[in-house]
Amino acid sequence: MVVLNLIDAGYAGLIAALRAEGLPAPDAGRYFSADLYGAVVGYVGLEGEGRDLLLRSLVMLADQQARGLGRRVLAAAEAAARDLGAARLHLLTTTAEPFFVRNGYRAADRQAAPETIRLTREFAGLCPASAAYLTKDL
Incomplete structure (x- = not known):
């Protein structure tokens, strides 16, 4: 089972x-190490408060990909x-x-x-206008 542990940005x-x-350095939000059997396999961030959160920088370590x-x-x-009260990512x-x-x-x-x-730094300027914008109801 993958366990998320809150870490400093x-x-x-x-x-x-x-x-x-090639992803931007963290600037806001909560970041987590993703651990499997006690070893870090990747990282992910969640930014914002309330019902809508921004998923930030899901990245797997090179030797853990595929x-x-x-x-x-x-x-x-x-x-x-969901535990933070979000209804949509x-x-x-x-x-x-x-x-x-998928x-x-x-x-x-x-x-x-x-x-x-829209007011997050990632949305307003870090990601290019050509980036795909996706959502998921939780």
Whole structure:
């Protein structure tokens, strides 16, 4: 079972994993290490408060990719979001749209995003306008 553990956004392992995948450094939100049998296999973040949260930077360590663990980390992040009171997750991606669609996310119109999501730094400027915007009701 994948377990999420809250970590500091400045954690060196998180920063290194994000850089390795060309993802921006964490700037806001809660970040988690994804642990399997006590070993870190990846990282994921959740940003915001309330019913709409932004899924940030789901990244698997290089030696853990293509093992089906990303799906398990995503499920753990969705459970954590529900525990925080979220009813819907939002995300932006330039590379992983097929993965998220296979896991129940649907393309959405960026202009229809809730204001709390549109005002995040990732939404407002870190991700290019060409990034796919996807949502999933929890």
